[in-house]
Amino acid sequence: MARVLLFGPLRDLAGWREKTVEASSLSGLRAALQAQDPLLGEALSGPGVQAAVDKAIVRGEAPLTALTEVAFLPPMSGG
Amino acid sequence: MARVLLFGPLRDLAGWREKTVEASSLSGLRAALQAQDPLLGEALSGPGVQAAVDKAIVRGEAPLTALTEVAFLPPMSGG
Amino acid sequence: MKVVLQSGPFDPGALLTAFTTGRRESGAVVSFTGLARAEGGSTDILELEAYEGFTETAILEMAEAAVKRFHLDDVLVLHRVGPIAPGEAIVFVAAAAAHRREAFEAADQLMDYLKSRAPFWKKSVGPGGARWIEPTARDKTDAERWDQPDPLT
Amino acid sequence: MKVVLQSGPFDPGALLTAFTTGRRESGAVVSFTGLARAEGGSTDILELEAYEGFTETAILEMAEAAVKRFHLDDVLVLHRVGPIAPGEAIVFVAAAAAHRREAFEAADQLMDYLKSRAPFWKKSVGPGGARWIEPTARDKTDAERWDQPDPLT
Numbered sequence: 001m002a003r004v005l006l007f008g009p010l011r012d013l014a015g016w017r018e019k020t021v022e023a024s025s026l027s028g029l030r031a032a033l034q035a036q037d038p039l040l041g042e043a044l045s046g047p048g049v050q051a052a053v054d055k056a057i058v059r060g061e062a063p064l065t066a067l068t069e070v071a072f073l074p075p076m077s078g079g
Numbered sequence: 080m081a082r083v084l085l086f087g088p089l090r091d092l093a094g095w096r097e098k099t100v101e102a103s104s105l106s107g108l109r110a111a112l113q114a115q116d117p118l119l120g121e122a123l124s125g126p127g128v129q130a131a132v133d134k135a136i137v138r139g140e141a142p143l144t145a146l147t148e149v150a151f152l153p154p155m156s157g158g
Numbered sequence: 159m160k161v162v163l164q165s166g167p168f169d170p171g172a173l174l175t176a177f178t179t180g181r182r183e184s185g186a187v188v189s190f191t192g193l194a195r196a197e198g199g200s201t202d203i204l205e206l207e208a209y210e211g212f213t214e215t216a217i218l219e220m221a222e223a224a225v226k227r228f229h230l231d232d233v234l235v236l237h238r239v240g241p242i243a244p245g246e247a248i249v250f251v252a253a254a255a256a257h258r259r260e261a262f263e264a265a266d267q268l269m270d271y272l273k274s275r276a277p278f279w280k281k282s283v284g285p286g287g288a289r290w291i292e293p294t295a296r297d298k299t300d301a302e303r304w305d306q307p308d309p310l311t
Numbered sequence: 312m313k314v315v316l317q318s319g320p321f322d323p324g325a326l327l328t329a330f331t332t333g334r335r336e337s338g339a340v341v342s343f344t345g346l347a348r349a350e351g352g353s354t355d356i357l358e359l360e361a362y363e364g365f366t367e368t369a370i371l372e373m374a375e376a377a378v379k380r381f382h383l384d385d386v387l388v389l390h391r392v393g394p395i396a397p398g399e400a401i402v403f404v405a406a407a408a409a410h411r412r413e414a415f416e417a418a419d420q421l422m423d424y425l426k427s428r429a430p431f432w433k434k435s436v437g438p439g440g441a442r443w444i445e446p447t448a449r450d451k452t453d454a455e456r457w458d459q460p461d462p463l464t
Contacts, residue, residue: 007209008279009290055212071209077280078293079192079206079237079249079272086362087432088443134365150362156433157446158345158359158390158402158425170331174342175324182349182398188418189327189342190411196335245335258343258422259453265341266415273411300412 002029002064005071010049014040026051026062029070048075081108081143084150089128093119105130105141108149127154159225159233161217163208165240170250177234177252184231186258188265190251196244202284204242213277220271228264230255235268237278267304274301312378312386314370316361318393323403330387330405337384339411341418343404349397355437357395366430373424381417383408388421390431420457427454 004021011017014037023029034041043049052071053062064070083100090096093116102108113120122128131150132141143149170191178187194204208214221233231254238248249272253264274293281288323344331340347357361367374386384407391401402425406417427446434441 005209007207008281012290052209052212055209055215071212073209073277074279075292076275076277077206077291078274078297079276079278079280084362086360087434091443131362131365134362134368150365152362152430153432154445155428155430156359156444157427157450158429158431158433169328170340171324171326171328173324174327174344175322178323178344178346178400180398181346185346185348187323187344187346189344190415191327191331191340191342192411193331193334193338193340195338195409245333247331256348258345258426259449262343262415262419262422269411269415296412 001066002068002070004029004033005069007071008074008077010040010043010072010074013043023064025064026053026058026060026070029064043074044072046074049073080145081147081149083108083112084148086150087153087156089119089122089151089153092122102143104143105132105137105139105149108143122153123151125153128152159218159221160235161214161221162234162236163210163214163239164236165238167246168236168238168250170247173234173236173250174252177232177254181231181254183256184254184261185256186261187252187254188258188261189253190249190265190269191247192249192269194242194244194246194248202244202282204248205281205283206237206239206242206248207279207281208237208239209277216275216277217272220268220276224253224264224268228253228255228260228267230260230264233264233268235272237272237276239278270297270301270304273297312371312374313388314367314374315387315389316363316367316392317389318391320399321389321391321403323400326387326389326403327405330385330407334384334407336409337407338409339414340405340407341411341414342406343402343418343422344400345402345422347395347397347399347401355397355435357401358434358436359390359392359395359401360432360434361390361392362430369428369430370425373421373429377406377417377421381406381408381413381420383413383417386417386421388425390425390429392431423450423454423457426450 050073129152234252236250255261274297280291387405389403406414408414427450433444
């Protein structure tokens with residue numbers, strides 16, 4: 001289980017900003033989101049989208065617990 | 080006749096900042112100042128010293144009247 | 159060194175006064191204030207989204223790198239989040255250094271990095287609808303100027 | 312566009328607030344504040360002398376050239392004259408432009424020109440006596456960067 005946060009255009013696409021999702025790994029979380037919303041699932045692996053686990057960018061796999069915060073960060077606008 | 084102004088180190092050298100001097104041309108003024116104070120006269124033709132007549136830089140000769148303001152500007156310090 | 163995200167308007171002058179007051183060894187303070195342009199009435203509310211905790215850390219790393227690279231005495235970054243009206247200030251950066259070149263380059267670099275690499279998502283909302291904004295090509299090439307250790311010296 | 316010589320202390324923040332307020336089309340305001348460094352107590356009162364009427368005109372010409380070259384919306388230069396204590400502000404320059412690169416370059420250039428070419432005579436007065444200050448070699452080479460039409464672009 002993990003608390004999932006979406007930012008920027010991903011939030012508009014999904015229609016939510018924060019959600020708790022059942023998953024024990026980052027890949028499992030991606031699969032669960034893909035199953036719930038195929039368009040979002042596709043966007044999450046789109047160009048320039050990064051995943052942050054507990055506020056640190058992760059490339060590849062990571063284990064998740066109920067306390068883990070996962071954020072999907074689309075390409076940044078800058079300030 | 081002209082009102083003469085000295086700036087920066089020239090003022091320290093001469094011991095005055097403003098003085099009225101009898102002269103009808105810039106070269107005549109230089110000669111009069113040289114006669115009064117040879118060290119100042121030499122400094123006025125030193126490297127980087129500019130003359131301004133009525134607040135405009137003059138290279139060479141210029142006529143002077145009683146209302147003319149002549150300033151001798153040593154190399155600038157910048158702001 | 160301070161990095162602040164703030165959701166209400168701020169006064170750049172008040173920040174500059176506080177940042178400058180009491181400095182005895184800094185000869186130079188450069189500030190940058192970024193304002194939301196009205197663009198002749200065609201724009202639009204900006205909405206800036208940050209990832210709390212993550213965005214500040216990313217900017218703090220940029221600020222720390224600038225302090226080290228440019229031998230700064232101090233840096234302040236204040237960035238608005240949330241809705242921003244035309245004419246309002248979006249960002250304020252100040253850099254203090256012994257000499258002016260370092261202060262100018264540091265503020266310049268920090269702004270280039272903030273504009274192209276800081277974790278913000280920015281939406282422009284107007285009569286024609288809403289759109290997400292990405293860094294311009296110029297923002298990207300401006301930032302790349304600093305990716306070499308010392309491109310300008 | 313405004314150029315002011317002033318004999319008393321000023322607050323850079325108050326100037327920045329006034330300069331920034333009400334701008335609807337400028338996206339970028341860069342300010343520079345130059346402070347008299349205390350240098351660990353070894354310095355010293357600075358005494359800045361200007362030639363009233365002549366100095367302002369020379370600075371105004373620099374400011375006008377910068378407005379034209381960098382497409383500025385506005386410029387403000389305030390420069391202290393007379394005695395200046397350590398920690399006090401000596402000079403404030405602000406440049407407003409549509410985009411940040413122009414505002415940075417304009418403030419940078421104006422400072423380089425002010426520091427090496429503005430008609431001031433500057434004396435440092437301390438326990439060891441008084442001495443007249445000249446522009447440093449770095450001040451001169453910094454200023455020369457801008458003598459080509461567009462050295463940095």
